[in-house]
Amino acid sequence: MTATVHSSEAVGKLSKARWERADFVTPADKPPQRLFVPGPTDVHPATLAAQGAPMIGHRSEELESLFGKCSAQLQALYHTEARVFTVAASGSGLQEAAVRNAVSERVINFVNGAFSQRWHDVSVGCGKEAIAVEVPWCTAVKAEQVEEALQGALADGPVDAITVVHNETSTGVASPVEAIAACVRRVSPETLVLVDAVSSFSGVRLPFDEWGLDLLLTSSQKALAVPPGLAFAAVSDRLMERAAAVSNRGWYFDFLQLDKYRQRSTTPATPAISLMRALSVQLDRILDEGLEARYARHAFCGQMSREWAVTNGFGLMAESGYESDTVTTVENGRGLEMGDLNRFLEGQEMQVASGYGAYRGKAFRIGHMGEVWPSDLERLFAAIEEFAAGEQG
Ligand SMILES: Cc1ncc(COP(=O)(O)O)c(C=O)c1O
Known part of the structure; x- marks a missing residue:
């Protein structure tokens, strides 16, 4: 079970400004996402x-x-x-x-x-x-x-x-x-x-x-x-x-x-x-959301997660060109302690999944499927960065 860690060349160009794209405005009746594990996901x-x-x-x-x-x-x-x-x-x-x-x-x-x-x-x-x-x-x-x-x-x-x-x-x-x-x-x-x-x-x-x-x-x-x-x-x-x-x-x-x-x-x-x-x-x-809009939202969240990972000192575990748009496996390039990370996230009512099997500790998985919107990911990424700054600062 070996894997290559892929870096920024795997990630398309996506400027942070596009994160605020009007197409992906979070619905007003949607509570903040708690589960960023790849299922079960939050239910509306x-x-x-x-x-x-x-x-x-x-x-x-x-x-x-x-x-x-x-x-x-x-x-x-x-x-x-x-x-x-x-x-x-x-x-x-x-x-x-x-x-x-x-x-x-x-x-x-x-x-x-x-x-x-x-x-x-x-x-x-x-x-x-x-x-x-x-x-x-x-x-x-x-x-x-x-x-x-x-x-x-x-x-x-x-x-x-x-x-x-x-x-x-x-x-x-x-x-x-x-x-x-x-x-x-x-x-x-x-x-x-x-x-x-x-x-x-x-x-x-x-x-x-x-x-x-x-x-x-x-x-x-x-x-x-x-x-x-x-x-x-x-x-x-x-x-x-x-x-x-x-x-x-x-x-x-x-x-x-x-x-x-x-x-x-x-x-x-x-x-x-x-x-x-x-x-x-x-x-x-x-x-009601529309299937094409829903696919575009998931593609956007996938792209956003990959870009966040590689521009913040992490890597991607998935083979370049075959990355999932519903779950991103982030290589733990900054050596974060996963248990502590999730305890910190739980304090903000969020949760990510650890790497699977042999990747436990070496990677973590972010589920961005179902009811996850770009604003949810922004909140998650900000919290992970806050945790990393505290752990490593
Ligand atoms: C790709 C894939 N196949 C099968 C399963 C098993 O599905 P279930 O847990 O619904 O039985 C899972 C569960 O996570 C899965 O991710």
């Missing part, structure tokens, strides 16, 4: 409050209309005409569902961080022949690596699917999913492309249909800024056809069964009704 009070509505029966017309509304809005977020499943689970549940429905025998898992490693572990746990292709942490999975691994594996027989994590939350690296999907289509048209966008979905444009993906999964508690407990996946017709031929799909996550109920705007088992209500309010808020 209106979204949180929606959970307090009285309970309804899960086989009611009211539930069907709530479910139908959210499904249509989720399709807009996925830029898809395909089905979108909503399940009461976290993202890991859908990593498992993806493998159980899409893979009869063999899957290639591209592993460039902790969550892509989890998908490999899940694949092994589901009893599949799972080939892990290790890519150094802090670097992206590239189409050339996918082509090489796929060609190699195809020599021994068909490959049912590949898995790749779009946004490795453990390192702050975004992999080029569009190019990877195009490569898989060219090299092995029957291989399904399964993508995890747990920490980027709705913060970054991920057009499911245009890129020809087969599955794109996410969780509620990251850029969507809904409390934890729901997970979503857009699923292609090709995957549904495959699932029909795969045995041992299980029951709770059987896509054929989920699809049958989805067509009636409901779920086979009791849905997480309060979370669905929060989701409904949050989807309205997201679409």
Whole structure:
């Protein structure tokens, strides 16, 4: 697990004056951000409050209309005409569902961080022949690596699917999913492309249909800024056809069964009704902001975080050109004591995440997804600089 620390050449030109750009004026009803960890993220009070509505029966017309509304809005977020499943689970549940429905025998898992490693572990746990292709942490999975691994594996027989994590939350690296999907289509048209966008979905444009993906999964508690407990996946017709031929799909996550109920705007088992209500309010808020504006805000916050890091004596852990726009992994070039930093930040009702695994102490992660606005980051950066001045001054 090695990484190169990248510096200012990775960062585009962004003048501090642009931080005050009119497009990114913080909404008046937004409380100051507390959580700069890469999920769970702060939830807007209106979204949180929606959970307090009285309970309804899960086989009611009211539930069907709530479910139908959210499904249509989720399709807009996925830029898809395909089905979108909503399940009461976290993202890991859908990593498992993806493998159980899409893979009869063999899957290639591209592993460039902790969550892509989890998908490999899940694949092994589901009893599949799972080939892990290790890519150094802090670097992206590239189409050339996918082509090489796929060609190699195809020599021994068909490959049912590949898995790749779009946004490795453990390192702050975004992999080029569009190019990877195009490569898989060219090299092995029957291989399904399964993508995890747990920490980027709705913060970054991920057009499911245009890129020809087969599955794109996410969780509620990251850029969507809904409390934890729901997970979503857009699923292609090709995957549904495959699932029909795969045995041992299980029951709770059987896509054929989920699809049958989805067509009636409901779920086979009791849905997480309060979370669905929060989701409904949050989807309205997201679409009111506008998807393109939302993507631009996240891109701006990513750029701002990278610029702040490299101009203030820190470095960036992510491979240059593949930095995430929802989480920045800052190399701790000033040797700040992480525990003390977070205690200091907690005094100002803020929190960042430590570096993941071997990067603990060597890096820290700033989540800038969901309800984070540039003004929130300015407040955070000022506090970190105040802490550093006190520690080092
Ligand atoms: C990229 C990625 N994939 C999967 C997961 C697991 O998601 P969950 O915690 O919702 O099960 C996470 C969690 O942080 C993640 O960041």
